[in-house]
Amino acid sequence: MQKKYGIDEYGIFLVWIAIVAVLVAYFIKSTLLNGISSFIVIYAIFRTMSTNILKRSQENQIFLESVIDPIKGIFGKDHKDKSKDDGFKYISCPSCGQRLRIPKNKGKIxxxxPKCKEKFDAKS
Ligand SMILES: [Zn+2]
Incomplete structure (x- = not known):
């Protein structure tokens, strides 16, 4: 048995979108929206069952950067300021795109x- 990808932030987001779509479809009696929500659920299930972990985590990374980060930028200014001053730097794994936190000003480390076990050098 190959390892399955499982649920991630993007998967949770998709499920929520599907739930909202089902509710809206129910109230406006839209069969099209109902169909779309079913499709979203099928897609979300497909992602959790997928064995292409690299591809799925890249999708999640793109989702986090294009959807979650801008939202955080609007609602969580403190978070941004904190990450600037706590002596850490955020980098992306060159292999799977996973976001990693590394200490700052430590030279080449x-x-x-933690996700794909890839080892690499990073400038901090
Ligand atoms: Zn990785």
Whole structure:
């Protein structure tokens, strides 16, 4: 048995979108929207069952950067200021795109990605 990807932030988001779509479809009696929500659920299930972990985590990364980060930028200004001053730097894993936190000003350091176990050098 190959390892399955499982649920991530993007998967949770998709399920929520589907739930909202089902509710809206119910109230406006739209069969099209109902169909779309079913499709979203099928897609979300497909992602959790997928064995292409690399591809799925890249999708999640793109989702986080294009949807969640701008939202955080609007609602969580404190979060942004904190990450600037706490002595950490955020980098993306070159192999799977997983976001990693590394200490700042430590020169060249060896980083091991917790998700795909890829080892690489990073400048901090
Ligand atoms: Zn990785």
């Amino acid at each position: 060896k980083v091991r990605c």
